[in-house]
Amino acid sequence: MIEVKNLVKKYGDHTAVDHLNFTVEKGKIYGFLGPNGAGKSTTMNMITGYIASTEGEILIDGHNILDEPEVAKKKIGYLPEIPPLYQDMTVLEYLKFAAELKAIPKEKREKNIKEVMSTTKLEDMKRRLIKNLSKGYKQRVGLAQALLGYPEVIILDEPTVGLDPKQIIEIRDLIKSLGQKHTVILSSHILSEVSAVCDHVLIIDKGKLVASDTPENLSKVMTGMNSLELTVKGEEAVIRDALGMVENIENIAYHSSMTEGAHDFTIKISGDMDMRENIFFALSEVKCPILRMQPTNMSLEEVFLKLTNDEGKMRDKEMEGEQ
């Protein structure tokens, strides 16, 4: 549906987007994740044809956004980070105006406006002035505008920034439902949002793509069997000695256990060997039963931090976003 090839954007000497390559398939929800200043908005502005790239190309369903802007742009509905709303218009007036701007044929406008108001649950607000709406409803008006003209792709830049928790849940549900009919790309710096809503995550850092996978695979791939958590019954020293005999164990960390007479351990294994059977036999030999053994799965947040090495900045931004 969308092909981004060798995309570069330079602002003077500064490279905001650095040779980006990715493909977006039909009918999925994509999360575009990256810390502040990673280049998310710049990339989205290039995909939507709002700004030109310095190098590379973007094809929307085979149409180059710069060579055939009219055909390509018709396939995209865009909700920028700050929706371009006219505060002194009513919801209906604004949607009529937006439909006209999008050159939707006159006879089809009314039906299309009704449909987008129904999808975004705006019918009861249609006669209200936009300036009197809550932030959540304003965001819905922005979304309704993006949906006009039946675009196949919907691009949303930080769609939940500044909303309260209830509004965030409502907008996320709305985005999920859009995924049934549209291809959706949303940018976010909020990891929980991306894992809750998206089928696929693209992680960008300093203008470069650092990962592209499903949220589940990203956390799996980063851990594999390299780290195991165990709860074992028996004496700590005996358990440690037994584990010390197992090959490929790099490090054993001890934690106090909630289970009486047992101990919790986190074991780091060098390489990506599966050592679970060896651990089982070593501990059964010293008659220390394993009550629990599981791989330590990294959260998407840990994966992100590992890939971007941007802990401090990320945490600050995450806190801002959740407020």
Ligand SMILES: Nc1ncnc2c1ncn2[C@@H]1O[C@H](COP(=O)(O)OP(=O)(O)OP(=O)(O)O)[C@@H](O)[C@H]1O
């Ligand atoms: N018009 C511009 N002129 C000069 N530099 C710019 C311009 N727009 C963006 N930049 C720079 O390009 C980089 C990428 O910015 P961009 O807004 O794309 O990041 P982002 O990932 O969307 O971040 P945010 O979450 O803050 O919106 C930043 O370093 C930013 O300062």
